[in-house]
Amino acid sequence: MSVTIKDVARKAGVAPSTVSRVIHGNPKISEETQERVRQAMGVLGYHPNAAARSLARGRSYTLGLMIPNSEDDLFVKPFFIMAMRGLSIEAQRRGYNIMFSFSSGEEEEVSLLKRFVRTNVVDGVILMTSRRDDKCMAFLEEKNCPYVVIGRPESRFLHALWVDNDNVRAMYNLVAYFLKAGRRRIAFLGGPADFSVTRDRLRGYRDALKAHGVERDDSLVFLAPGFQERDGYALAGKILSGAMADAIAAADDFLALGMASYMEERGTILPIAGFNNTMKGSVIRPRLTSVDIQPELLGTRAAELLIGHLEGEDSLPPYSIVETILMERESTDPDFLSGNS
Amino acid sequence: MSVTIKDVARKAGVAPSTVSRVIHGNPKISEETQERVRQAMGVLGYHPNAAARSLARGRSYTLGLMIPNSEDDLFVKPFFIMAMRGLSIEAQRRGYNIMFSFSSGEEEEVSLLKRFVRTNVVDGVILMTSRRDDKCMAFLEEKNCPYVVIGRPESRFLHALWVDNDNVRAMYNLVAYFLKAGRRRIAFLGGPADFSVTRDRLRGYRDALKAHGVERDDSLVFLAPGFQERDGYALAGKILSGAMADAIAAADDFLALGMASYMEERGTILPIAGFNNTMKGSVIRPRLTSVDIQPELLGTRAAELLIGHLEGEDSLPPYSIVETILMERESTDPDFLSGNS
């Protein structure tokens, strides 16, 4: 059907192996034959067959991506698609393809992974979330299949590569930012405690207070049952009535937005900031200060790490920390909030 | 390295070809040998190598998915990820994998496609958008590579399979819904005219008026330069001042939401509805009536169509129309709007 390496060889008057060498830039091929082979490839429009190549090399140059069918509304957040973009672009750059698969729960996720790994369709796997007691990681460890996780894996997964933000530090910085602005009673508004992001960010909050000599007051700490706007809204009353807060550090933009809309209804004005640099936060008034976790860069780094590992670049560390960026906007701008803008 | 068909054959005391036959359910293998082979496969943990299979069969059982790097904010909308979910689940069901690739513009898109197609990594291609004068489709047509498009392709692409909503009809129904509620001066709020969705929905709007004997009045038609909330907001003043509208049919939820927030600021109350059944529309007050275009189902149908075609199910039509669903909510509920709720 399509043109093969033999066709090229014939046309160029060389052996197939020589063509293969030219393709792979083998240095001991004379300039002259190289040129001849290139010509032939060009004329015939040759492109090596991927399946044959995989079979011969024992590598597929393909990565498998599991996309969790999140119970939450994670789908409406652009995190996944952004991370995928980073993954895809980096993979392309390094000559890898990415196969994706949606699961409907951890159970199916593992069985999909099995197909990927056992049939050798993928050289390595990318997991978009790190669960506690993760079955996928357990399987991949057992199979000795290289993988990278977005999020920090449990320490027992010895071969896990991973990328993550430093959530402790990110929240530390946000709180330090408030402290620098003279705030002292900063409320923490987080999601459910069984998410490691929540715990890490709470820790960063406490570390920051401590480091700046502000006494810890747990009546300023609020954990919502979810990450939605309504969750923030629902807690807002409690926060405003009891806590005497003078600033709000939320662990998520939607929590912050829910809180903000409550404050707007009540005419309360407090500096507030969130996480994830969401579109909505950036268009609403006052525009919401937010910590950008750089999802696309997380994807890029994940691909870098996994591919580097597959290519045997051994000196690579097993993880990569992606910096967060504090996007300062009106919601923490004293001038704006006081109407002097 | 891993266990091959030969290992199974040896263990079961048969020829590799027999194992292959068992795998493919060839009917003329005795129950007895079938059982023996199954045993052997189970014990050894055999799983056929995908590359070898592809090579031998001349098919990869893989689909290529191009994700356009949209200039617009299409990324923050869940459309893509939803459609991908439908695609993925249906493909899995039928034994296909999906490879995806992000492009940064049409130029690169074509070159990525070329890699996919020429190296035989994919049996067919899925395009997430239909552009005017689409270079990807032109290439796929030329290469005679099966493909499916989400959105209606230009008629010159003779081999295009496609799935789409009936946008004319969807808007027709929405307008009819307003008419039935006694509205007569219904404003149309659409996006840029060079999008076929805009044109189709405008057509549906006009058809509906005509069919119900309402005279056409183009001073009620407004086209925004984009699909964002601010675009709706920006046009809102004009719509309210000049047009004397008694209802707003918007071609997008975000346009509708922009308009709605303007109305709220002014204390104006008009029934309004949008398209795409966005999360935000469904949580805001009044909750926004919206036409759900069923992105996941669009994906499912696209996969069905393409795979059906690849499998030679010849009686299949070349396209599939996905029904839209009118999600009636408070924003078009007279009782709610008048405060009698």
Add this chain to the structure above:
DNA sequence: TTGTAAGCGTTATCAC
């Protein structure tokens, strides 16, 4: 009903 053997298109190991 089952076995034999020739591909499928590359790569890699020898020779020369």
Add this chain to the structure above:
DNA sequence: GTGATAACGCTTACAA
């Protein structure tokens, strides 16, 4: 430097 040639693991006529 380059050419034979044997894998790679599976499928599929063609025999038996």
